[in-house]
Amino acid sequence: MAKKSSYVCQSCGANYGKWSGQCTDCGEWNTLIEAPNIAMPHHRTAKSTSGSASTKVTNYAGAVSGVMSLDEVGVTLETRMPTGISEFDRVLGGGLVAGSVVLIGGDPGIGKSTILLQTAINMAAIDSLAGSALYITGEESLSQVAMRAKRLCLPTDRLRVLAETNVETICAALTSEQPAVAVIDSIQTLYTEAIQSAPGGVAQIRESAAMLTRFAKQTGTALFLVGHVTKEGSLAGPRVLEHMVDTVLYFEGESDSRFRMIRAVKNRFGAVNELGIFGMTDTGLKEVANPSAIFLSRYEKPIAGSVVMVSREGTRPLLVEVQALVDDSHGQSRRMALGLDYQRLAMLLAVMHRHGGIHTSGQDVYVNVVGGVKVMETGSDLAVLLACASSLRAKALPPRLAVFGEVGLSGEIRPVPNGQERLKEASKHGFTHAIIPKANAPKDQTMFGGIHVIAVDRLDDALAKAFELF
Missing domain, CATH: 2.20.28 (Rubrerythrin, domain 2)
Structure with a gap:
């Protein structure tokens, strides 16, 4: 042919x-x-059996399965394995699920190989999983991996390693070793002999990932796949790669920063948008016990354009500082947002003009979330507008004020999920006032350590009460 x-x-x-x-x-x-184009073999054959209500289908593994009712399917509890890093377990949804495939991406040098080497060594040291961790590298030599482990002061006596890029050879090694967890660094370096193209191409990545995913599901081995990212920050390769795996994790933050953040953008076994905070040290990535504290700046005196918002990342509230700078424009007005959606910022400024009486035409507006955090939720709307109004008026807001709430196009302050958990987090860090949506107002304020809750339902009311406090 x-x-x-x-x-x-x-x-x-x-x-x-x-x-x-x-x-x-x-x-x-x-x-x-x-x-x-490569002629692909027919993997599936279907036949109907007389007198039987089920249809027999031959799958890729050669096993025959039948169509059945959903209530006939047996359900087993997820077997989760600890990684030895509590923040990493949080992002994964409570631990690593047996047979799952986790894809982790990030900029070069941000710490992907470091945290996976730490995880593999930690899991190899667990008595119940002793010797059942395999680290497969396709980008580095084994001596480079050993040098990194030595630099991080990690024990290396139990971790098994392999330098290989051929998928068939990797699957054979996994079958022989039968590890509970395996790390493959990275998916872009792998190739299969069934595809006649260079490693890193769409066909090679797709087929290599499909083979490894099938192997993980059939054997129960949990796999970590390292993925490269493009200059736009998305995972390189076909989009179908993210659909094949069970969990997709992204490293956030700058490579020259002391802190790293891992966000789950897809997780079949846990919460999406869960965020893990880590600190980069000489001995690798260490979890941050109190992540809210690292994003709050301490000033000797209050400054204009700064307000603390209570965000919610995954399953926990997080205090972050929002800073705004509004200045006279010399030419065309500019709008810039770091850590926030630029299009939403432009919309919020229009709402503040129409329903708050504060216009920013002829002004440059710059908004930044301190610490490099990317805030994905709409609960940051009210904090952004209060910070912009504070900078424009050159009037500082109270230093112990926490804010959260969504702002609608008609100027209403809409409620956000988990309002009481956010108030508890603000109270725990010593905040004395909170401006929140009226629908999130608690019936009993004494349970929040005496924090004074100011409930508002309109933007103009929120602006007025915020500047009356100071």
Whole structure:
């Protein structure tokens, strides 16, 4: 059978019969690369058996399964294994699930290999999992891995290592070793002999990940896959890669910062958007016991343009400082947001003009979330507007004021989830006042350590009461 060339998008994996400058599926330019079409074998055969209500299907592993009612399916409790790092366990949803596949991405040098080497060594040292951790490297030599472990002062007597990039050889080694957990660094360096293309291509990444995922599900081995990221910060390779795995984790924060953050953007076994906070030390990544404290600045006197908001990341509240700078524009006005959605900032400024009586036309507006945290929720709306109003008026807000609430287009202050947990976190850190949505106001304020709760339902009311406090 003659082979016919096709063109595959290196961004999303879409196939085309001829080359074009732009991929119509994802919109990226110059990402189509020629790849030969390979006749794929028929993996599945279906047959019906007379007198039986179920249809027999042959799966990839060669086993025969039948169609059945959902209530006939047996359910077993998830077997979770501790990683030895409490913040990492939190991001994973309480520990590593047997047979799961975790994809972790981040900028070069941010700490992906470091935390996975720590995790593999920690899990190899657990008595119940003794000797059942395998670290597979495709980017570094074994001596480089040993040097990193020595630099981090980690014990290396129980961890098994392998330097290999061929997927078939890796699966054979995993079958022989039968580890409880394996780390593969990285998925972009792997290749399978079934695909005639260079490692790192869409076809190679997709097929390599599919083979490893099938192996993990059939054997119960938990896999960590390290993924490269593009200059935009997304995982390199086909988008289907994130759909194949059970959990997708992203490193956040700057590589030159002392703190690192891991966020779960997909998790079949835990909460999405869960955030783990780590500190980079000479001996590797260490969990931060009190993450709210690292994002709060301590000033000798109150300053304008700063307010503390109570965010919620995953399953826990987190105190972060929002700073704003509003200054006269010399030309076209600029709007810039770091750690927040830029489009939402522009919308909120329009709401503040219409329903708060404060306009920023002819002003440059810069908003920043201290510490490099990316706030994904709408509960930051009220804090952003109070910080902008404080900077514009050059009037400081009370230093012990905490704020949260969503702002609607008609100027109403909408409630946010888990309001009482947010108030408890603010009270625990010594805050004395809190401006919150009226729908989140507690019936009994004494349970929050005497914090004075100011409940508002309109933006103009929130602005007035905030500046009356100081």
